Amino acid sequence: MKHFKNFKTCxxxxxxxxxxxxxxxxxxxYAYLEKYVGIDKVYLETYRDGTWVSIDHMKMIQNFFKEHGVEIAGGITTVTPPLEKDDVTRQRLFQTFCYSNEAMRTYLKKxxxxxxxLFDEIILDDFFFTSCTCDDCLRERSNLSWAEFRSKKMIDVAENLVLxxxxLANPSVKVTIKYPNWRESYHETGYVPKIQPSMFDKIYTGTETRNTAHTDQHLPRYLSYSIMRYMEHVAPGRNGGxxxxxxxxxxxxxYLEQGYLTALSRPQEITLFQWGDLxxxxxxxxxxxxxxxxxxxxxxxGTPCGTPVYLPYASDGENHIEDHLGMHGIxxxxxxxxxxxxxxxxLTQAALKDPDILQKLEAFLRNGGxxxxxxxxxxxxPTAQWAQFSSVRFTGRKLTxxxxxxxxxxxxxxxxxxPVxxxxxQFSNNASWSYVNAGSGDSHSSILLLDTYGKGKLFTLAAPDCFADFAKLPIPVMDMIRRPFASHGLYISGRNVSLFQYNNDTFVLxxxxxxxxxPERVSIHLLSPACHLAELSGKPIGNFIETFCRHQQWDEKEWIASVLVHPGEFYAFKIAR
Known part of the structure; x- marks a missing residue:
């Protein structure tokens, strides 16, 4: 029996x-996990790092879960110890397979x-990549870049060694590829989300962020939400969880925030890794x-919504800047x-992966975006190309x-x-307009500027060198940064609070x-009239107060309400317009 209405727990x-x-x-x-979480489905791994689960032992486990009404699926993790004597001398990070090695290719098919x-459904854990640089891989790579070589190699592996x-063994089997939490590095290790989702039946997404400050990946917690939303657009309706x-x-x-943000992204499943640690x-x-x-x-x-951040396939640059901003209410x-x-x-540096980005930007602005x-x-x-959009120029200097x-x-x-x-x-006064200046002593520079273009508006944002330093900016400064990102006519003012917005006038703080x-006092700003704000439970919060927001290009009314939020709690609201 499914424990929750909106997702399965696995x-x-x-x-x-x-x-x-x-x-x-x-x-x-099982009794412990069923009591505290509720188990709808289990992924049972047959192989990892040289360990095989025998047929008889797996049958015992499968029967146990079937008797308890729990769905079962298989799992594989593609890491292996050396298979031949000369493998011992070859370096492979995390013991991932070398897919230029015939013995390992044969072993994976086995x-x-x-x-x-054993299973009608299989998921590949997120070691389905390669970073091998052995002599065989160097020879095969020839004049290709590592990204090109590995992407080509892993498409071949998916088709011929997995699918x-x-x-052939089970015509009814469905196979899912799980993508890890490091989107910005997919192309360097052979993950190809532009192509692979059309090959596999489903995809899956890693949402672990752990302790941001004290782990090697330094992932902002908002990534537990944002990567799910990204992968939903990669394979609409087929992002398994x-x-x-x-x-x-x-x-x-x-730990809990990983679960909260994953759930708020509206997943089909939420999977806990792994049984032996729980x-x-x-x-x-x-x-x-x-x-x-x-x-x-x-x-x-309803359906999650927000400001689109364009992250083309196989892109990187200014990694996770959107997640840092997401931690502060955008x-x-x-x-x-x-x-x-x-x-x-x-648009961040990652958008430059698209060779047509400037043409797309110009058309977007001309049409009023x-x-x-x-x-x-x-x-x-290049300066000459950028000059058509803005008078902003880059001095190469820094300002603290x-x-x-x-x-x-x-x-x-x-x-x-x-200090930040x-x-x-550098920009031309009155050709571009600065909304926020940042300075020290008698010197200052703009960190948020406006240019108009056709029917549209173009804002240039100077991010702190350390993206985490957005947290050091005064709230009114962050408000000015948040304002151009207003999605569906809503933005918030506050600190250390994320806004999760949905397309039916509901949102979660x-x-x-x-x-x-x-505890933080959060102001909720609407750009169109509203009657009142209520919790989703129906409890009224209060009326929006009408005010006039007079800024260059923003000479318009706003409606503002205020709520108090406590750390570790989520608050869901409905706007009555």
Whole structure:
């Protein structure tokens, strides 16, 4: 029986864990996880790193779950110990397969065949990549780049070593490829989301962010939401779910927030990795309760929406800047294709992967769109081409600011702030207009400028050198940055709070928990009239107050309401217009 209305809860079980389970331990673990989370489905791994689960042992485990009404699927992790004597001398990060090695290619087909004979559904854990640089790979690569070689290689592997052997062994089998949480590196290791989703039956998404400050990946927590939304656009309706783990999740909220943000992205499934780490784990015990609350919220919200951030396939540059901004109240909808019909768009350095980006930007602006571009985007465009859009020029110098001026506010001066370093910009006064200046001593530079183009507006945003330093900017400065990103006529003012917006006038606020977290007063700004704001439970919050927002190009009314949010809690609202 499905435990939640809006998603299934699943657990992934590694081969090593399964091999160690007897019937007593299996029953004990199941009772614990069923009590605290609820298990709808399990992924049972047949192979990992040289460990095989025998047929008899797997049949015992399969029968146990069938008797308890739990769906079952198979799993494979493509890491292996050396198979031949000379393999020992070859370097392979994480013991991933070398797909130029015939013995390993044959070995993978054996694994796939074995698994397909046991299951009608198989998922590939996110080691389905290669970073091998052995002599065989160097010889095969020839004059290709590593990205080109590995992408070509992994498409071949998917077709000939996984999908064909699986279908041959079991014509009914469905195979899912799981993508890891490092989108910006896919192309360097052979993941090809532009092509692979059309080959596989489904995709799956890693949403683990762990403790951002103290892990090797330094992923902002908002990524647990944003990567799910990106992959939903990669394979609409076929992104099977989000998957996160317990590792380096201290304090406990780091773990729970992975679950919250995954759920708020509206997944089909939420998968916990992995069975052997979950029994009597204090991270797990509150999760089911919190997912129950989120499930009730998801009953009433629509489809996620936000400002599209254009991240073309195989792109990188200014990695995760959108996730840092997402931590401060800007709702993003990452997309792999240019959002021609959107009301606004965010372009980072990653967008330059598209060779036609300037033509697309010009057409977007001519048609009345609002584009926000980073200095990382603009500074990599030849000056003559960029000059058609803006008078902003790049000096190559840096400015470390400790004061700010919101230029259209007579009292908008913020002195003695924490130092933050930006690119210094030069522009022509009154050809471009600065909304926010950042300075030190008698010197200052703009960090947010406006240019008009045709019917549209172009904002240039100078991000801090360290993207985490957005948190150091005064709230009124961040408000000016948030305003051009207003999606569906809504933006918020506050600190350390994410906005999750849906297309039926509902939204969710989440205040991140951490060592310095405190309750936050959040202002909700609407750009069209509203009657009142209510919790999704129906409890009225209060009326919107009409005010006049007088800024250059923003000479218009706003309607503002205020709510108090506490760290670690989510708040869901409905706007009555």
């Amino acid at each position: 657990v992934y079980c590694t081969a090593q864990t399964l091999a160690s389970l007897d019937e007593t331990t299996l029953a004990r673990d 694994i796939v065949t074995y698994t397909a004979e 064909k052997p699986a279908k 989000g998957w996160f783990d317990t590792y380096s999740c201290w304090p406990i909220d780091c 029994f009597e784990n204090r991270l797990v015990t509150p999760l089911g309760m919190q997912l129950s609350k989120l499930d009730r919220i998801l009953n009433q919200v 709702p993003f909808e990452p997309v792999p294709d240019f959002p021609t019909n959107a009301e606004n768009v965010f 609002t584009a926000v571009v980073t200095t990382g985007f603009a500074s990599h465009i 600011a400790n004061r700010y001026h919101v230029t259209d506010d007579f009292s908008g001066f913020y002195e003695n702030q924490q 370093t930006f690119d210094e910009l 989440y205040c991140y928990a951490g060592s310095n977290a405190i």
